[in-house]
Amino acid sequence: MxxxxxxxxxxxxxxxxxxxxxxxxxxxxxxxxxxxxxxxxxxxxxxxxxxxxxxxxxxxxxxxxxxxxxxxxxxxxxxxxxxxxxxxxxxxxxxxxxxxxxxxxxxxxxxxxxxxxxxxxxxxxxxxxxxxxxxxxxPETIHVVTQADSGIETVEDLEGTTVNTGAPGSGTQVNALQILETAGIGEGDFDEQNGDFTTATEQIRDGDVDAAFVVGGWPVSSVQQLATTSSVSLVEVSGDIRESVKSDAEWFADDTVPAGTYDGIDQDVETVSVQAxxxxxxxxxxxxxxxxxxxxxxxxxxxxxxxxxxxxxxxxxxxxxxxxxxxxxxxx
Missing domain, CATH: 3.40.190.10 (Periplasmic binding protein-like II)
Structure with missing residues (x-):
């Protein structure tokens, strides 16, 4: 349960x-x-x-x-x-x-x-x-999207950054806050921005946020469009963080964004997912x-x-x- x-x-x-x-x-x-x-x-x-x-x-x-x-x-x-x-x-x-x-x-x-x-x-x-x-x-895959040169490589690196966690009250926001909390990043530890997927990817493109959570079955069209015009990377939810996320919220399951799903993403990216x-x-x-x-x-x-x-x-x-x-x- x-x-x-x-x-x-x-x-x-x-x-x-x-x-x-x-x-x-x-x-x-x-x-x-x-x-x-x-x-x-x-x-x-x-x-x-x-x-x-x-x-x-x-x-x-x-x-x-x-x-x-x-x-x-x-x-x-x-x-x-x-x-x-x-x-x-x-x-x-x-x-x-x-x-x-x-x-x-x-x-x-x-x-x-x-x-x-x-x-x-x-x-x-x-x-x-x-x-x-x-x-x-x-599976609705958790994407943590950032610019390729952002220097953000792990979920823990999101501390002190500006993050779009999804539209207010959305399932995406719920999942983002769960994952950030598990990583030890609570209220006040980051600047939260909110918006739908299109807004989030536009903010990544324009440098208005450091990272954005997008939850959807890959390929998500807004991320796909962003990757065709900008160099992006996906932050892994892997290792101990992934195990802790699944322990804290049992509806999460292991998932992977396959290499080549998005332009510039040349290796599999480990993450978690919920179910649509x-x-x-x-x-x-x-x-x-x-x-x-x-x-x-x-x-x-x-x-x-x-x-x-x-x-x-x-x-x-x-x-x-x-x-x-x-x-x-x-x-x-």
Missing amino acids: ARTINRRQFIAASGVAGFAGLAGCIGDDVQNENGDGDGGDSNPDGDGEILSWHAGGQGGTYYPLSGDFKTIVEESTGHSLQVQSTGASVENVGSLNREKADFALIQNDIAYFAVNGTGLEQFEGNSMENIRGVATLY MIATHEGVDEGVVEEVTAAIFDNTDQITQKTEFIGVDSAQDGMPIDLHPGADAYFN
Whole structure:
């Protein structure tokens, strides 16, 4: 069982910026592309429904992968997916909890925290028990990006530097603060900046930050674009630090960014990862969830992102929460 993170405890970023991000996702409606925050409306042009699907920032993996799912579902069922770009995991669990999204992509650690009301200060006493799992997808790799000549070679070298830890309240920020804390770098030991993946890589390019955390299935498009125009390096999360990270937060697993994934990265880079997953909420019709799940996993050959990882056989690996009955009907 995953343990509660006792970070002094995300008081600086999660307690302020992170909490503000969560408050926004709890209190404000997130609109889909047709201007309606509520999902699950009848589709006037067919027998299916218009389903709101919350993804992530356009510079990561969630958004283009969600585009693949949209194409597949709309070609295979009567349903229409309205894909929304969002702040990703923490924002998305709030949208699911309020039933303003029908489906969303989230990290497995954030799913566990949200449903159990633990792990992060934002979730304490606010368990989101209506969220249900659909399927796990692929490893979300922790990238620690820096300029090639920065002199930053280890996580410990980030002490005293300026670091973009991700969008406020995002899963990326959560993971970054966990890793920094494990390395002995707490609040006040570095200058924290926040922004989405595109902002983070632009800051690296312009020298506005020393390093940035980006969490996504490699290759992450924003990092890929940065590496084509700038000399970058990836900081390893390896050795004793990696073992300590996994001990402190049991949802992390060993991972490697293969040599050649990004221009200028000529050797494998050891790091850790969490798991991306599809989630829904218990208010979505069982038949709809089964149809959407079947469409995706019966047509994985049409997926263009992370194709080597996504499949029926691995779709419940690392699933941290109860399955929606519609997903259970498909897989079991």
